[in-house]
Amino acid sequence: MIKFILITIFFYFLTLFQTSFLVHFAVFGRTLNFVAFAVILWNIFERKENSRGFYVAGMAGLFLDIFSTGFIGANFATLIIVSALIKFLLKRYVKIPFFEES
Amino acid sequence: MLNTKHKNRNKIIFVILAILIITFSNFVQKQIREFFYFISSPIQKPLWRAGDRASDFLWSFFNTKNLKQEKERLENENQNLIFKISALQEIKKENETLRQALGIKLQENFNLEISQIINKDVSAGFILIDKGLLSGISKDMPIITGQNVLIGKISQVYDNFSEVMLVSNHKSVFDAKISSPDNDVTGIIRGQGSYSYALYDLIPRGTEISTGETIITSGLGGFLPKGLIIGKIKEVRKSDVDPFQQAKVELFFNISSADNIFVIKSLK
Numbered sequence: 001m002i003k004f005i006l007i008t009i010f011f012y013f014l015t016l017f018q019t020s021f022l023v024h025f026a027v028f029g030r031t032l033n034f035v036a037f038a039v040i041l042w043n044i045f046e047r048k049e050n051s052r053g054f055y056v057a058g059m060a061g062l063f064l065d066i067f068s069t070g071f072i073g074a075n076f077a078t079l080i081i082v083s084a085l086i087k088f089l090l091k092r093y094v095k096i097p098f099f100e101e102s
Numbered sequence: 103m104l105n106t107k108h109k110n111r112n113k114i115i116f117v118i119l120a121i122l123i124i125t126f127s128n129f130v131q132k133q134i135r136e137f138f139y140f141i142s143s144p145i146q147k148p149l150w151r152a153g154d155r156a157s158d159f160l161w162s163f164f165n166t167k168n169l170k171q172e173k174e175r176l177e178n179e180n181q182n183l184i185f186k187i188s189a190l191q192e193i194k195k196e197n198e199t200l201r202q203a204l205g206i207k208l209q210e211n212f213n214l215e216i217s218q219i220i221n222k223d224v225s226a227g228f229i230l231i232d233k234g235l236l237s238g239i240s241k242d243m244p245i246i247t248g249q250n251v252l253i254g255k256i257s258q259v260y261d262n263f264s265e266v267m268l269v270s271n272h273k274s275v276f277d278a279k280i281s282s283p284d285n286d287v288t289g290i291i292r293g294q295g296s297y298s299y300a301l302y303d304l305i306p307r308g309t310e311i312s313t314g315e316t317i318i319t320s321g322l323g324g325f326l327p328k329g330l331i332i333g334k335i336k337e338v339r340k341s342d343v344d345p346f347q348q349a350k351v352e353l354f355f356n357i358s359s360a361d362n363i364f365v366i367k368s369l370k
Contacts, residue, residue, distance in 0.1 A: 016142055020149035023222040023357075024157035026297060031222075058120065066138045067221060069228040069258070069265055072131050073124035080120075 007052070008059050014038060015063035035060050039079050043086040057083040136260045139221075143232060143263075146220040212327070214364040215239065220263075222357065227271030227293060229254075229357065233365060234262045242325045244366045251354045252319060252330040253363055264365075269332065269353060270297050277322040278302065278332055280315050287311055288320050289346075291332055297357060300333065302349040309347075311338055317351055327366065 014035055023031050039060045043053040061076030068075065127134055165172075215237055221230035233239050245253040245266050254274065258265040267274055274293035279286065289305040302317055315335045321328025337350040 013145075016145055016149060019221045019223070020146040021153035021156075024153035025160070028296075030296070054116075066135055067142075068223045072127045072134070076120075076124060 003052070004055060007056055011035065011038075011056070011060045011063055015060070015067055019067045033064075035064055036075075036079060036082075040082065040086065043083045044090070048087075048091060051087075053083045053087065054080060132258075132260065136263065139230065139260065139263045143220055147218065147232070150218075150220055212364075212366045213368045215367055217245075217264075217363055217365055219357070219363060227254075227268035227274070227295065227297070228257070229266045229268060231264050231266055231363065231365075232262070234260045234264050236261050238367055239264050239365055244326050244330065246330055246364050246366060247355065248362065248364065249354075250329070250331055252326070252332050253355050255325060256365065268297070268357075269293055269355065270295065270300055274300075276326055277320040278317050279320040280311060280335075281318040281331075282315060288322065291317065291351065298353060299336070300351045300353055302335065302351045303346065305347045305349065307340070307345060307347050311335060311347070311349060313338060 018033070018035050022034055025031070039053075039057050042056045046053045057079035058076060061079040062072070064075035064079075065072040215233055217231040217233040217237075219229050220232050222228070223230075231245070239256060239259055241256055241259055243256045245255065247253060252269055254266045254268040254271070256264050257267040269291065271293040272295050275290055277288060278291045279288040287305055287309045289302050292301045292303050294301055305311060313335050317332045317335065319326045319328055319330040319332065331354055333351040333353040333355075335349045336352045339348040339350070341347070
């Protein structure tokens with residue numbers, strides 16, 4: 001339970017950091033989405049049997065939705081689908097001995 | 103077997119719950135956003151200022167090589183502007199004399215509300231400012247910098263905050279013209295999604311436009327007063343097939359350099 005609370009707090013502050021600090025560092029006029037990047041990394045490096053990545057994607061998406069202007073649910077759904085896709089691809093097609101052992 | 107069934111049931115419950123929460127939160131999204139903006143603004147304001155300073159420092163660090171060229175270019179531009187100002191001051195005097203003679207009052211002063219940016223939407227061209235309904239802000243009010251450079255317009259108002267649709271936003275479209283007494287070419291400015299550039303569109307093919315010319319609001323659209331500065335023409339695109347020509351416009355508004363911005367509440 002504590003882990004879930006910590007994840008929520010971490011992604012809340014990461015979203016604030018993204019929308020108020022990192023937006024100043026645009027590359028070719030575009031801002032990189034570090035929150036989405038963190039979700040992707042989390043899902044890639046998470047153990048196969050673990051499904052905490054979905055919670056991470058959901059919370060990150062929800063905070064991105066709240067601090068953006070579109071309808072609530074767009075980033076939420078996108079990140080959940082991306083997480084599911086990463087998990088599916090890793091389970092079906094990718095075998096990394098290092099992660100298998102750990 | 104039972105374990106798999108149990109897991110599948112949990113997944114279905116999770117999906118249904120998520121859909122229900124998301125659907126419900128869209129009905130009360132204004133209240134949810136207002137609450138989060140309220141509790142986050144004490145953190146966001148210092149973060150915004152820190153980001154502003156850090157990006158300024160990095161910019162000067164990486165652009166040291168170009169500083170000499172930039173200084174020379176600015177000195178030339180400064181001399182040209184001094185010349186133009188002296189010419190304009192003469193015209194202003196003449197204009198005032200004529201206005202007095204004809205009894206026409208000057209009407210170009212704005213009733214402004216000073217505000218600060220606290221947040222920017224990552225994907226779309228929106229920013230959040232720290233003034234809202236309680237400060238007399240309403241939808242479609244224009245936002246400018248201290249130098250009369252247009253930033254955008256209010257798209258959503260909360261009690262203490264407002265969302266601003268930037269000029270660069272894909273959905274942003276408004277009337278504009280070239281700021282030259284000899285050239286009265288009107289067209290429309292379309293946002294392109296990039297924070298640096300916009301498109302000056304629907305310019306009649308027969309008219310002459312050139313790079314470096316300044317684009318200002320024409321005042322024809324209704325919600326924007328005329329004369330607000332938008333940007334300068336960077337590139338002209340002509341085609342024999344199209345009835346209109348287009349121009350790429352470099353926007354003067356830089357989101358990182360605008361500390362205080364102003365909401366035009368009304369014309370005085």
